[in-house]
Amino acid sequence: MPVTVLAASHGTSSPAGQAAVRRLVELVGDALPVQVVRCHVDVEQPSVPAALAAVPAENRAVIVPLLLSAGYHVYVDLAEAADASPVPTQVTGALGPDRRLVEVLARRLSEAGYDGEASVVLAAAGSSDARAVDDCLRTGELLAARLSAPVEVGFLSAAAPTVAEAVAAARAARPQASVIVAPYLLAPGYFLDLVGGAGADVVAEPLITPESTPRELVDVVVDLARAAGLG
Template identity: 55%
Template sequence: MTSAGPVLVLPSHGTGDPSGQRAIRALVDAVTERVDAPVLDCFVDVQQPDVPTTLTTAPGTAPLVIVPLLLSTGYHVRVDIAEAALSVAPRPTAVAPALGPDDRLVDLLALRLREAGSDDTDHVVLAAAGSSDPDAVADCATVAAALGDRLKAEVTVGFLASAEPRLDEAISAARDAHPESRVAVATYLLAPGYFARLAAVADADLVTAPLLRADEAPPAGLVDLVIDRYTQAVQTLAVPA
């Protein structure tokens, strides 16, 4: 357990999918059990409360640390969350980076592939949400390369929105390039929801579950990652003289 510290604010994307809501709630609860500080969840879209409301109504007077429950740098991290921290937060506030890239996410992707029945003869396509932010696209390419290193095979990327190539195009290209191999989609999404449903119906031979599942406890490595982001961000807060 960490020592008592700044309020931890955990903004996730938000979803109308009840299983996705349960999966994110379980992650927040698992983090709360290990952090000796108030923990608040909020959302950048779909659900309430939003980030500005949470920052302005957080209890107490301790500084705030925002750890985005988002896999890549993108508009929500760079704009929505960053602007709220700068212009709305009523006290010192630090913003941690997105959760990815990180080796623990690669570990979890590899686990989900094994669970889905993938083997070393498959060609793997990483399915990511997509973003118009080139840094987010680069983050996904970094994760795909790291997963390829882990699997000792090429891993390509397909996006579900806002970036190219789209997932269906990436799957078709994989089939053309590897006609004797199955195509396995590694779902690089945090939780069940709209994009996970799109990935699930892709024309692949198998598709993994997202990183969080509503029917199991949050993976320990993912909980550790969130806590590490919090601990590192606390160090960036100004220390009073």
Template identity: 50%
Template structure:
């Protein structure tokens, strides 16, 4: 019997964000009908990870964080929840991963990226230095794909802040384009959209579009370990 896959996301009060994450979980389940796939959340939404694991007491379980970098929620919240359940294991966060960089590059291309645009990667931010390092690694990978620097800036908890980075980039002339390194619509995506850039790409998941196959692949790869 395959371990149950618990797809654990942050949670959001945004209906669009909720729909986008639910679509990803559904796509993972559709790709692997042999798996028991369940959703859980670390904040805002229910069910939280604790009750889901309790419901599966004694059942082999693999928790896959639907999080782009590994910060407090992975190293503390999910690690503690899983460590209390001998039958459960914890996968790594989704990022950094070359497929995420490619998805961001595709978003920039679809947005009409120009040769003289200045690009900034917008991430949620974290007080955990390891999560910030993850974002910097992803920004470097994106820069290699698009042939120019795409430094990371943050919406909370880390420096530089996105609005400040956009303001500084304006001094160089040309358009400022923000690559939104967020999984789904919600509070942070709304902040990114108001950062003052000329172009802001949408999050990686949208309620009006099927989840990218690369994201489904990534979730299942993390599950497989």
């Protein structure tokens, strides 16, 4: 049965975020032998149900969440959309935790001037789903191992500690060190703007930007799609 891949991002009103995600999906489409359609859980169009409605009747659909952890959007929004789909539909796992994403985080920190001396905070979007929070905490552990340095994890919504609290804890632990935040965010947007107000000395770039789409991100999405049976 032919396959259509739906790359489902959260959606954003940020032009930079839109451009960054659009480029990611274009590169995923170049790497896969099937049609790849960009769609969104919220904010932007087409919605996931609208994209599913446009899938040819003879196809099956594979939804790859362009989400860093599996929470409400994966377990409820996308699952319900798959159940209501007019074609057979499978939802893959989220993008993380994945060591390739950690490599991108480490690179973004280096690009922002991290030299091993600053205190590091990982800023995640947050979720009311404990499984998503655990995914982010695991990413923090992986990043700490990658850097051979402590990493505080903070959340921008729905979970504790907040990013501001994590920044304050990092500063209290090492008062003479600067604090740099690694945004565990896919692209520019509302949450990245919030990171700027959390009190850090430096904020690194998110995983993708309009100017930079790390190959690791493309590979993670492609591997999720292929694991769903694309060959």
